[in-house]
Amino acid sequence: MASRDVVHYDTPLQRVLRVLAVIFVVLYLIWTLLPFVIMFVSSFKDLLAAFKLPEVGDWMGIGVFFDFTPTYKHYATLFQENNFGRYIMNSLIAAGGSAVISVIFGSLAAYSLSRVDFRGKSDLFFWIISTRMAPVVAVMVPLFAIFRSLDLVGTLPGLILAYTTFNLPFAIWILKGFFDNVPYGIEEAQMVDGATRFQAFTSILPLVAPGIGAFIVLCVLFAWNDFLFAAIIGSGGAKTLPVATRELVQPQNIQWGAIMAAGVVTTAPMMLLGLVIRKYLVTGLTMGAVKE
């Protein structure tokens, strides 16, 4: 898929539109990035400095925002008093665990759905997708009842299971598209070369790696950012970062500094992950869609 040169001829209208487009992009960038900037900067300010604002209309006073002495005390509070190290681990285990389990079962199921014809296949496939159609909130109460009777509430395995329930159909759905695009001839060649069916399956996994990569990212993002499951099913023993951050809001005392620091701690890993696999993610998501 080589990019093509787009031939275009400027009219005055297009020039105006181009300027407008630039303005729009700049505003959009400010709109999306400013909260992160404020969060990041505020996490290094003590409370007094954080709430120092310039007068309304005083654009020259904007420097006030950056006039502070950096302090690391909020981060120290998080890790020393609030046990955030543990919550980071919980988040990592819950997100990573469900991603790994979903990929293993998802790729096996997607491969079967892609390669084998059996009775009721299309119904089965629709049913798998349809489990994602109901809003999560709608099934939360029954799910909680089931998890409670299985003693899974407040445990990491419980949380992993809950995330997997929602990630697995997604994995099957995405990966089936990728398997569909791998020519069956490659596995046939493998089998004639002397591979078992399972070896043939594993041999084409590198070809769906972009799909698996893309899925893992989406799956980790979903679990990492999730609040609802974590608050209801993970509460207590399996507290994750979003829930722990929420608990920094106490009736008498909203710990703004710690909340900002927790926001940075929660956001930074996902941003890094996004940067590292950005290229992968784009090829992954488009490769399944366009047949070459």
Next chain:
Amino acid sequence: MATVTIRNVWKYYNQTPAVKDLNLTCPDGSFVSILGPSGCGKSSTMRMLAGLEHISAGDILFDDVRINDLAPKDRDVAMVFENYALYPHKTVFENIANPLRLRKASEATIKDRVNGAAKLLEISHLLDRRPSELSGGQKQRVAIGRAIVREPKLFLFDEPIAHLDAKLRAHMRGEIKHLQKTLGTTMIYVTHDQLEALSMADYIAVMHDGELQQWGTPSEIFNHPVNAWVAGFVGEPAMNFVTAEIRGGGDGVTLKHANFEIPLLASQVGKLNGAAQAGTARMGVRPDALTISMTRPDGPAITGVIFVNELLGGDMLVEVQLQDVRMRVKTSTDFAGKPGETCWLTVNREKWHVFDAGDGHAYF
């Protein structure tokens, strides 16, 4: 090395039969070509041999051992696919080494054998590349390399050179035939190109609509087709067919048509058994068994009008309009006739055929 026996084999896709009661025996070390148009069941047959498709009924035997229920990996066959089916994420070396790795050969053996195969196929300089960096002909060599790197009982080639350009195809025909003779392994080669089958195979199995039409050497298939379908499929340009009437009896049997009346040779009269006499039949003549002239020749000839002349490099193909059909004649490039002119065609009666007008079987 193996003798391959296909015994009463059927292949059904749902209710549709793709292969009907196929019987074949491929002698040990022979080069057998399965020839037929697309949809004739030749690829299904090959895939049943490889173990990629179930056999609906019948048996396939390698050296008298029934292999119906063996997985592909246990059949010890090597296959070259029409689309090559190389592993895109592996280098050429790893592609060729794959069958050996799956059989857990030692690293030294693998290196040795892969380099040997690469040398034979003249792709040694490509071993570090990936399939996406190769041309069609090179990919095809890699696919063959993957097949010959171990010594299987049987080679299965499924239209391996169909996607190459004409020049390379002609070159590869010779190479594949030479390779098979060098290795001495039984080879089954599926193709829809009659030229490939005629030029390479020791034996040809012609298939049509899932049924075996004829089994024989290339010369038998070309010179003595068993029916009109085989006669029309094999040979380029294709055989001319003219429906004519059989006249007379005893020694004086002729083929009568509005444009000609030609007597059969004495030896051919006997082959028209009594039932066919005094009825219609289909005369079949290859374009190179006809001679065209602009003056009336001595002896029986076909009268027609030139429709068009086509120059085919070294030869000229002339289409001649008869009352109801057109006949193609191969002649030399200095032929001077022009479209619209009357001409006469003389038939080489040693090389003509007469087919039954109904089921198309050949009388001779």
